[in-house]
Amino acid sequence: MKKRPTIRDVAGQAGVSIATVSKFINGTQRFSAAVERRIQAAIDELAYHSNPLxxxxxxxKTGSIGVVILDILNPHFTNIVKGANRIALEHGYNLLFVDTEESQARESDLIAALSRRVDGLIVSxxxxxxxxxGVLALGKPVVFSGRVAPEGSVSIGIDAYAAAYMIGELLVKQGHRKIAYVGFAPARPDQERIKGLTDSLAAHGLAPTRFEAQGPTLAEGERVCSTVLLGKGKPDAVVCYNDLVAIGxxxxxxxxxxxxxxxxxxxGIDNIPFGRFTSPALTTVDTQSExxxxxxxxxxLRLIAGEDPPAxxxxxxEPRLVLRDSxxxxxAEASPGPAPKARRRAG
Amino acid sequence: MKKRPTIRDVAGQAGVSIATVSKFINGTQRFSAAVERRIQAAIDELAYHSNPLxxxxxxxKTGSIGVVILDILNPHFTNIVKGANRIALEHGYNLLFVDTEESQARESDLIAALSRRVDGLIVSxxxxxxxxxGVLALGKPVVFSGRVAPEGSVSIGIDAYAAAYMIGELLVKQGHRKIAYVGFAPARPDQERIKGLTDSLAAHGLAPTRFEAQGPTLAEGERVCSTVLLGKGKPDAVVCYNDLVAIGxxxxxxxxxxxxxxxxxxxGIDNIPFGRFTSPALTTVDTQSExxxxxxxxxxLRLIAGEDPPAxxxxxxEPRLVLRDSxxxxxAEASPGPAPKARRRAG
DNA sequence: GGCAAAAAGGAAATCGTTTTCCTTCCCCCG
DNA sequence: CGGGGGAAGGAAAACGATTTCCTTTTTGCC
Structure with missing residues (x-):
């Protein structure tokens, strides 16, 4: 592991000053053909690459963007990263990535440390x-994703209220009456979903029964299932916090x-790709993760460039209903249900 | 966005030299209680954090690790990132992340650029x-994941030959005779899988029919399906490059x-979490992605520390067969297949 | 009380660039 | 032929830390 060449080595080799080399590399200034040729030759010969640090x-400027994600295993966030990565790459930026799941407590510290190494942050x-x-006080541009951020900051997210509302409408229209909602208890990130669903049902004189998962995961969806089904008053429809919970x-x-x-x-909510392949295919709301x-x-990037963000x-x-087979x-109320498995006798 | 305090500010505020502050922060040297108290006070008051650059x-040392991934949308890679992230975090490292899917051509350049900002690379x-x-010549420790890397380098991966071999064994034992394999044509990363499957079938006088997908994705699995099923000699079993292809x-x-x-x-191969929720649940081989x-x-990390890697x-x-319902x-040869659901008559 | 040795803290070099002035040098024109 | 002006390239000061010597003080000990 020999040391990498520095700009000084290039300058020496080309017989010019380091200032000249620097200006040549950055295209800040033109030089005589002879000099430019010598510099280029030296660069090639030494395989010089300037030290970004x-x-x-x-x-x-660091050329990287910090992306703080709750849980990369959730395809919703994976998609966010994918989309962010594409745009970043197009503009010559790298992604510095933090998955905070394991260390909620250290989250603020991690972000603070990260903030020195990046030009801006996406926090999701x-x-x-x-x-x-505290994050805003870091002195770096920040975009919050998936939530409404405080006054004066920039954020982006799906209209979760609308998403939940359209689910409520759909279910009522389809004739469901006893509707359960499986939410996400810790940190209550689903206020809007709850409100949207509640409002839509209320318009028809209904109200959702609420259940709590401990996290937005397949495992929690599985765990909470028996609770919901064994409780009194079995629902005829279940709205889940997201697709992962719904699939579980x-x-x-x-x-x-x-x-x-x-x-x-x-x-469910999110429209992750696998929702098409469950049995039955999952009805959901697309949140345009990517x-x-x-x-x-x-x-x-606009914030970083110092331009006013367009928004x-x-x-x-805007969310979009994805009607599938679940x-x-x-x-109406008492459906006979012809097939071998007749079941309903509401009162 | 006011400027952040530097070590000089702290030194001034505490009435000591910057050398002293630096040594105090790094614990390189002890100082009198009075001095330490003043420095700490200054740090707190200014909310000073040293500039990692x-x-x-x-x-x-940069404190970050570069992770180069083919496609973050594939849960297999997502799991790799998750596992790598956990260990990195435990050791105080960040992940600098590159998803190269969109820009195969620029891959080498991206890695070269990345390499200056990190202490080591995981390339998958x-x-x-x-x-x-070329990657090895970058002068940074590298671990290749998911492939066997050149002499003198360190790599890690599942035993793909064994994985494919055990699939072949299973299928033959279950009585399948016409076995198709859907592989991944560009770049042929599946040599070992092909060989493992071929060898296992050959031991029973059989050979797989091969089909090509253009990528390891759901969409390709969907696309290739009709090709496989409409071809002459319909197979009675299909082995897919990975779970994504299989699910599609x-x-x-x-x-x-x-x-x-x-x-x-x-x-399939990989055992991604969603394989449990398809219909039917997918038989696969666990590749221990995380x-x-x-x-x-x-x-x-051992390489970075200069220690000899344990391996x-x-x-x-080691791969592990995950037998489910697909x-x-x-x-034997000509199965009549009587009633819709009755099927078994071993003997 | 005197002297050596250890403790405490600081000056300055350094890492590899960018960038802001400068200094030359050359050319052209009156 | 002299002078003005631009072109070409370089010197040196940053950027914000770490680290290697030093120079002072203390302290310990006889």
Whole structure:
């Protein structure tokens, strides 16, 4: 592991000063053909690449963007990263990545440390609202993703209220009456979803029964399933915090002999790719995860460039209902259900 | 956005030299209680955090690890990142992340640029074998993941030959005879899989029919499905390059009215979490993705520390068969297949 | 009380660049 | 032929730390 060549080596080899080399590399100034040729030759010969750290010290730009993600295993976040990465790459930026799942407590510290190494941050976690000002005080441009951020900051997210509202509308229209909602208890990041669902049901004189998962994961969906199904007043539809929970839920429900959608409708939120391949295919709401990452990165790049973002404050992406096979139309109150497995006798 | 305090500010505030502050921060030297108290007070008051870039320039350590991944949307790679991230975090390292999918051509350049900002690299892509020496010449420790790397370098991966071999054994034992393999044509990263499957079938006088997908994705699995099923000599089992391809394949096959596993067995490789939730649940081989990331990172950290890695050369992780419902025992050659669901009559 | 040795703290070089002035040098024109 | 002006290239000061010597003080001990 021999030391890498420095600009000084190049200058020596080419017989010019380091200032000249620097200016040549950056295209700051033109030089005589002879000099430029010598410099280029020296660079090639030594396989010189300038040290980005040293450059950063001077320019104050690092060329990387920090991306703080709750859990990379969740395809929703994976998609965000994918979109953000694409845009960043197009603009010559790298992604410095932090998955905070394991260390919620250290989150603020991690972000603070990270902030020195990047030109800006995309923060997409469930960090408590009161910690946000600390992130903003870091002195780097920040875009919050997936939540509405405090006054004066920039954020982007799906319209979760609308998403939940359209799910409520769908289910009611399909004839469901006893609708359960499986939410995400710690940190309550689902206020808007709850409100959207509650409002839509209320318009029809209904209200959701609420259940709590401990996290937005497959495992929690599985765990919470029996709680929901064994409780009093079995629901005829379940709205899950996200697709992961919904998929886990469906898996266990099926194992328990519940037929979906005949016995029970299930709806998720996010539209992760695998929702198409579950049995039945999952009805959900598309949250445009990848676009979220792309647009978030675009906003951030503008912030970094010192331009006013095209959309200061909170940018809302429109959700889109994705109707598949895990929900179905139900007959009014008492449906006979012809097939071998007749089940319903509401009162 | 006011400027952040420097070590000079702290020194001034505390009435000591910057050398003293530096030594205090790094614990390099002890000072009198009075001085230490003043320094600490100054640090707190100014909310000083040392600039990692400046520190890196001197120490030559950056505190980040570069992770180069083919496609973050593939849960296999996501798991690798997750595992690597966990270990890195435990050791105080960040992850600098590159998803190269969009820019295979620029891959080498991206890595070269990245290499200056990190203390080591984990490379998990399909980069052509002849480009690997270039990566090694970067002068940073590298661990290649998911492939066998050149002499003198460190790599880690599943034993793909064994994985494919055990799939072949399983299928033959279950009575399958016409076995198709859906591989990954560009860059042929599946040599070992092909060989393992071929060898296992050959032991029973059989040979796989090969089909090519253009990428290891859901979409390619879907696309290739009709090709496989419409060709002459329909197979009774399909082995897919990975779970993604298998899941896409199963989705389309089901749509086409093929019953799995009654009409056709399907096997994947990787054991991604969603394989449990497809219909039917996917038989696969676990490639320990997360452990791959963890162990890869451990190897790299040892390399960085200058210690001999516990396992120089190539480390093989053992695959493990995960038998689920997408494969089933078949009767000898011509199976009548009586009633819709009755199927078994071993003998 | 005197002297050596250890403790405490600081000056300055350094890491590899960028960038802001300068200094030359050359050419052209009156 | 002299002088003005631009072109070409270089010197040196940053950037914000770490680290290697030093120079002072203390302290310990006889």
């Amino acid at each position: 040293a450059r950063s010290m001077i320019t104050g 976690t469930r960090m408590p609202q009161e910690d946000l000002p 839920f469906m898996g266990v429900a099926t194992t328990l002999g519940i037929r979906i959608p005949e016995d029970l409708s299930v709806v 676009k979220l990452g792309e647009e978030g990165m675009r906003l951030l 200061p404050g909170h940018t809302r992406l 929900t179905r139309v139900r007959l | 400046a520190r890196s320039m001197i120490t030559g 892509t399909r980069m052509p074998q002849e480009d690997l020496p 394949f199963m989705g389309v096959a089901t749509t086409l009215g093929i019953r799995i596993p009654e009409d056709l067995s399907v096997v 452990k791959l990331g963890e162990e890869g990172m451990r190897l790299l 120089p050369g190539h480390t093989r992780l 494969t089933r025992v078949r009767l």
